Structures are given as structure tokens and as C-alpha cells.
Amino acid sequence: MSMNFALAVLASSIQSGTSLLYGTLGELVGERAGIVNLGLEGTMLIGAAVGVAAASAADDPYAGVAAAALAGTAANLLLGYVVIGRRANQLAAGLTLLLFGFGASALIGGPFVGAVVPSLPDLDVPGIGGFDALIWLAVPAAILLWCLIFRTRWGLAVRATGEDPAAAFAAGHRPDRLQYQALALGGALGGIGGAHLSLALALSWSEGMTAGRGFIAIALVIFARWNPLWAVPSALVFGGAEALQLQLQATGVDVSPFLMTMIPYLLTLLVLVLWGFNRRSAAPAALGRGFLGVE
């Protein structure tokens, strides 16, 4: 347990925390507009599979990332149509999106099981080290999203929609449009998160490879108190739980890998319980409720 070990864990937690961070940001922006996307896991799976397929087809990992962002957007807009356009229940629609993503990604990724995927190259920065482009962009993305939500008129309108769509409507905004826009942005971020998983972390496609990261990201939104800046340390901590587990296995600690794989899920539950004691809530007030228009 030396300095090297700690550094390895840190680098590894940055690696595995990145997809979590993108996913968390994607869920966060949608929830700020009042839409719970319980299907984030499905969005990320689609991003991962489309990323692999497009990167292989174009032989360019960045094309894979772009395609994944588009596919994630499309997946979230599908959810948006059902919950905003058709006013369906958000939790049921979210779980449906999860199934949709699970099935669609299995269909898209099917031919690429076991295939070698063009991976995101590391970009070296002297003095710090080499990480891929998505990792370098992750923290700026969080800051940008914070600015977007808290420092622009659009962000103000989105937050108003999340707190009270009727009030936002009365103030001259279109809650439905804002929710679609927020979901589209969130889908792109979720898709990128999935693509980072398949193109930078696993370097391959396997069925259901997100393994619950979408749900952990949904929980991370709660820890982050719906604030993109807080999402950065939360994602790092949970990436760290995964990294520690991998590093411990690599150093040959004699604990079953199955027990160690549980660590992130158990940690998520534990922190949810601890957070549950806090009665003050930062959640958008109209989260999960549909806007029925003004009668």
C-alpha cells in the first residue's frame, strides 16, 4: 500500500468516474426540468453500443462518441414524447426506456461482441499525465452545465419549469419545449457516458455492460443536490469505489471479486440512507409530476 497504489487508485477512479459523471450530469439536467429519467441506464447502454458500432464503422473513436451522443438524445426524446407529449407516468416510462435500451443495445452491439474496438487515444499533458479527451472534457462539461443552469436565461426557465411548470408557463415560457430541450441535452450526456464506458474503459461491447451505473448515477444526482459542480466529487468517490475494488483485485488481495463488485452498490445504498436523514431537500418541487397545461 504505497504511494504508487494510491496514485493508481486515483487514476483509475478518474477513469471509471468519468462515465458516471457524464451520466449524472445527463440525469441532473432532465431532473432540473422536472423529468425523472429512470431509464438513464438504457440511454447509457444505447450510447455504449452505438459508440462501438459507429467507431468500428468509421474506424474513428470520435465518430463513435458523436454517434453515441446523437443516439442518447434520440432515446431521451423518445421518453420525452411519451412523458411530455402523451403525459405518461414518468417512472413507468423510464423503466420502459431501460428495457428499450437493453434490447436495442443488444441488437446493435450483437455483431461486435468480442470485437476489437478503436479506442479513445490518450492525450498527454506534460506534468499531469495522459487521459483521453472525454476525461479532460468531463470537469469543463460540469462547469459549463452549471453556468448553463444557473447563469443563463434558459437555465432559469428550466429551473422554473422544474419547480412549478404552471408558473413558468405563466411567465411566458413553454414548459414542454424546455423539458424536451433538457432531455435532449441530458440524453447526449448520457450517451457520451455510455460511449466512454465502451470506447475508453472496457474497449469492447458486452451485453448490459453498464451494470447499474445508470441507477448509481440517478442516486448521485441526489448526493450532488442537483448541482453539477457537486456531481464532480460524487462521481469521483463512486468511481473510486469501483477503482479500489479493481486495484485490490490486481494486487491479489484474497477476497472474492463478487463481494468486491458489490462495494459501489452498497456504498450507494449506504449514502442514500445517510442522506435520507436530511429532511431539507434540494429536489425540484415539480419533479416527477407532469404538466397538464393551463386550464
Added chain:
Amino acid sequence: MQLDPHPHPNPNPNRTSPTKWERSRRASAEGEGRALRLALAAHGAPETAAHGTPKTAAHRTPEGNTHGTPQAAAQNTPKNAPHGTPETAARANSNTRPPASKPPSPAAPRRPLPPGVRHVLIGLASLAIFAVLLLAAGKDPLRAYADTLVYVFGNVYGFSELFVGMTPLLLTAVAVALPARLGLINVGGEGQLYMGAWLATAGALGFPTLPAWLLLPLMTVLGFAGGAIWAALPGVLRAARLVNETISTLLLNYIAPLIVSFFIFGPWRSSESASYPESPAFVPAARLPTLGGTRINAGLLFGLAALALYSVLMRRTRWGLEMRAIGGNAEASRRLGIPVARHMITAMAVAGGLAGMAGMAEVSAIQGRLVAGLSPGYGFMGFLVAWLAGGSAAGILVMAFLFSVISSVGDILQITQSVPYAVVNLLMAVILFIVLGQRPAGRR
């Protein structure tokens, strides 16, 4: 709303103090709202409007007799309508499943098709969309559908397999429908099934010398206990208002298979199968009896019994009435003296136990040993079955059968066209999206 736990993803608007604007809006909605809510109570109790709870169950009040029941009290609480009447009314509408019994909706744009025709159209449209998606992936959907028909209805064994596939779905669907009556969303059927299978296996491996008449009931009880413990945990956390049960049951789904894997790769690893990790085969006394040459097993009886019990319990007992009252308005129920927290934990535990029995039947009758990848998503399918059935027992029976057919489409695709089985989730998702999109605008 004392009992609303964590704000996510079921937010509680009452926690934030209402704005002046909201208060005035509420006050104006009060007069007409009360009359309409009372009228609605005769048809179907609205869910707590303050919740974003899904319409997993059709909360029906006991026919006719609503005055004096907890629900009737629930209707009158002003808290129940944070956003005015139309929303409350609209939500209540969507809860009464048979369109015939719906009160006139304030915003029904067009006459819905008769239910039978609509269901067939939904089914055909879903199959068509799924076929297009398969075509886009270079597969042959028509051959898959034809193969499925031949396989399923062509011979007795294929047909009997439908009932085999239906068995776990009945149990996991009731595991969703029961807590849904209290407004709880149990998405953890998958994990509960695994834990039931795990504990039942512990019984089978621990007492191999017992006779079947003792061992099988023991395994059933253990299977029930395994699932019950796994579901009671989210139930307790929810009742203590710490963690929302949706997210906790989802997370526990990922832990349970890891526990199973830990045991079959470690302490229970069979010596005879070095390559493929699995537990030693069960003794014959630990195998549930099957019917003739088929794989239809006693688990089907568990499922049918659970369904019948669920139906009777909800309709005919005080317990069921109190549970439905909690689903209607938890706060009003608490003030009426209903032990809300206890009911929540009990309902979750019983639900988990049923899913656990599905796991027990799976290892005991089908596999004969504990294996990884025990369930191809029975827990999630059960959720869809219960949701599409609107929580009605007869609906669950029909939907479980239909989902068993759909699931065999997945098997056929995997066997004949090497499409991953998981692709069948796409078909289920398409059906659900269509059903979700069906509700005409203005209703919720």
C-alpha cells in the same frame, strides 16, 4: 405527508411551503374539487395526487360503499389536490381500467375503441414495429414469428413451455401488484427471486437426507424468507422515510446475483463441473414434481395460489382495505390509526417472499441446481405484467401468459437467427411505449 420518504424520485411538493399563488389556486379548487372527488370515489379512488406514483395498480374502492371508509376520508383532505381539480380527476380516470366504468372525463378528445379491438391493434402494431427494427438489423422477423407459432402451438411440449415460462411471471407480478396497492413501487423482483433461489438452495444442500415431503416445504419457506428479507429492507427504509423504495430495490437487484455468484464460484462450487460454475445437483427429494413429460411444475400452483390469495385479500379483508387506503392517501390513513409503516413493511416482505418462491421453483423444478443467470429478467417482466394488468388478478393471469409467448419469441430468435435473447426486451418496450402513449392527451 408524513410518510413520504426521500424526495426522489417521488417528490413531495408539500414539503416546500406552498407559494401564495399556489394557496389561492388550491383554495379556489377546493369547492368544486370536493364534490367531484366524492363523485369519483364511487368509481375509483384517486392516487395521492401529491405523489408521482405510477398507475401500477387500479386502486378500486369497495363497490358502492365508500362513505365512511378510509378512502372517503382521504378524498376530503385538502392536501390531496395541490394542483386543482382537473389533474386529480384526470389521474383518477386513468386508474379505473375498464373504460366502461369511467366517469365522463373533462378532456376526452375522442371515443376510445372497444377494449378488445384496441388490445389486438396494440399487439399488431408492436409486432410490426419490432419487425421493422429486426429488419433494420438484417434479421428475418416474419420467419421468427412463424417459427414461434410453430414451436409454441405446433406440439404439446412447446405449448406446455408457455406455462413453464408463465410460472415465475405470475409470482413476480403479484410481487409488484401487492405493494402497488399501497403506492409502493417494487422494482426489485429480480433480486428477490435470486435471494429466494439462494436460500432455498441452502436448504437443499444443507438437508439432503430429509424426505421430499419435509424438504420441499422447507425449501419453499426458505425461498419465501430469502425474498422477504431482500424486500423488507427497502420496505423498512421506506417506512422510516429514509430511502425511496424504487431506487433501493433497483440497486439491490445488482447485489443479489453477486451473492449467488459468490456462492457458486466459492463455497458451493460443484466439483464435477470445473468449467461451468454451478452448485452440486439437488437430490431427487429436493426437486419439485413436474407434470408428465413436460416441465410444468408445482411452481405454477404457487403462482395461481398467490394470485387467488392476492385477489381475496385485497377485496375481502380488513388488511386489504387498509392497504388500499394507504395507497389512496397515506397521511389520512395514518391519522385514522392505520399502522402505515407496519403495512408497508409487511406488504414488501410478502411481495419479496412471492418473488423468492419463484426463485425456489426455478432452482428446484427447472435447473435442479443453483446457477448464475438464473432468470432472464423475470423480475422486470413481472413488473410489466402487473403494470399492464392494472393490478387486477385476472389481468395478471392473461398478461403473464402473453409475456410467456413474447419471451418464447426471444428464445426462437436466439436459437434460429443468433439474435441475443435480450433483444426481446425491445419488443416488450415497444408494447409498453404504445400503451403509455395510448392515454389520450388531457388524461393522466
